[in-house]
Amino acid sequence: MSDTPSRSHGRKAIRPSLQPRDLMSPGAELARAWRAQVVTLFPEAFPGTLGLSLTGKALKDGLWQLDTVGLREFGEGRHRNVDDTPTGGGAGMVLRADVMARALDSARARMPEQAPILYLSPRGRPFDQAMARDLARTQGATLICGRFEGLDQRVIDAYGMTEVSLGDFVMTGGEIGAQAMLDATIRLLPGVLGNSASTEEESFSSGLLEHPQYTRPTEWRGHAVPDVLLSGHHGEIEKWRQAQAEGLTEARRPDLWEAFLRRKGSGQG
Ligand SMILES: C[S@@+](CC[C@H](N)C(=O)[O-])C[C@H]1O[C@@H](n2cnc3c(N)ncnc32)[C@H](O)[C@@H]1O
Numbered sequence: 001m002s003d004t005p006s007r008s009h010g011r012k013a014i015r016p017s018l019q020p021r022d023l024m025s026p027g028a029e030l031a032r033a034w035r036a037q038v039v040t041l042f043p044e045a046f047p048g049t050l051g052l053s054l055t056g057k058a059l060k061d062g063l064w065q066l067d068t069v070g071l072r073e074f075g076e077g078r079h080r081n082v083d084d085t086p087t088g089g090g091a092g093m094v095l096r097a098d099v100m101a102r103a104l105d106s107a108r109a110r111m112p113e114q115a116p117i118l119y120l121s122p123r124g125r126p127f128d129q130a131m132a133r134d135l136a137r138t139q140g141a142t143l144i145c146g147r148f149e150g151l152d153q154r155v156i157d158a159y160g161m162t163e164v165s166l167g168d169f170v171m172t173g174g175e176i177g178a179q180a181m182l183d184a185t186i187r188l189l190p191g192v193l194g195n196s197a198s199t200e201e202e203s204f205s206s207g208l209l210e211h212p213q214y215t216r217p218t219e220w221r222g223h224a225v226p227d228v229l230l231s232g233h234h235g236e237i238e239k240w241r242q243a244q245a246e247g248l249t250e251a252r253r254p255d256l257w258e259a260f261l262r263r264k265g266s267g268q269g
Helices: 020-024 028-032 053-060 097-108 129-136 153-158 175-186 197-201 234-252 254-265
Strands: 006-009 034-040 064-070 117-126 140-144 162-165
Touching: 034 097, 034 175, 053 064, 053 175, 064 097, 097 140, 097 153, 117 175, 129 175, 140 175, 162 175, 234 254
Parallel strands: 034 064, 034 140, 117 140, 117 162
Antiparallel strands: 006 064
């Protein structure tokens, strides 16, 4: 376990050796980078998959920066305890409010005040593309990874955390969820994807699931790609893709389909 409570990743990331004064007056490039701060019992899980491919390159290039905050460093006593039994009884352990508050007070001094504090939680608002888009327009966010039975409610309330869920299932911790949310957000930052059109046409961007994709070979095990895609008629290809996207959405996601029809009906579609 590192002795420093906070670890940063990426070429232009904040380094623990920087003095608080430096952190308050970052250079132009440092100030422009989108700032991800993750409070976790497992800082070694980061950057994880975010260090690969496009998000990894963007981290190295300073388009975003990652500041991991090891919760254990703020624990109680010689053993740095971070959890205790649930008040009122019940199974498992709960992350202590005082320990989390110490970690957050230290961490938030390095973040813009308006950056949201997001607590990964199965009880939270389901994360979606609209939220990723909103987050990408901010300067950054602090993500809190729970463990055990979760976090003492008092610290959730006191710090005005927004609870965000990755879906209706329960994982052992918030780290995978935090990486998923960060990946979805970072790829929307200007300059991260080479071809920005790819975020305009993909699933959810128009409220529909994306049409099927094909590539070479044009015939594989007796299956040809749809003729229209080889026709060179861009208008026809567009119509086919739109029809496919609508058909898929209607069949697989009635919730999205109804919302799409409502928007279309009101002239916003
Ligand atoms: C075992 S879970 C706690 C579940 C909690 N007792 C409940 O029933 O809502 C431990 C941690 O994993 C994370 N987690 C688990 N499932 C998640 C999900 N679907 N979305 C986001 N975070 C999740 C949260 O940070 C949570 O605090």
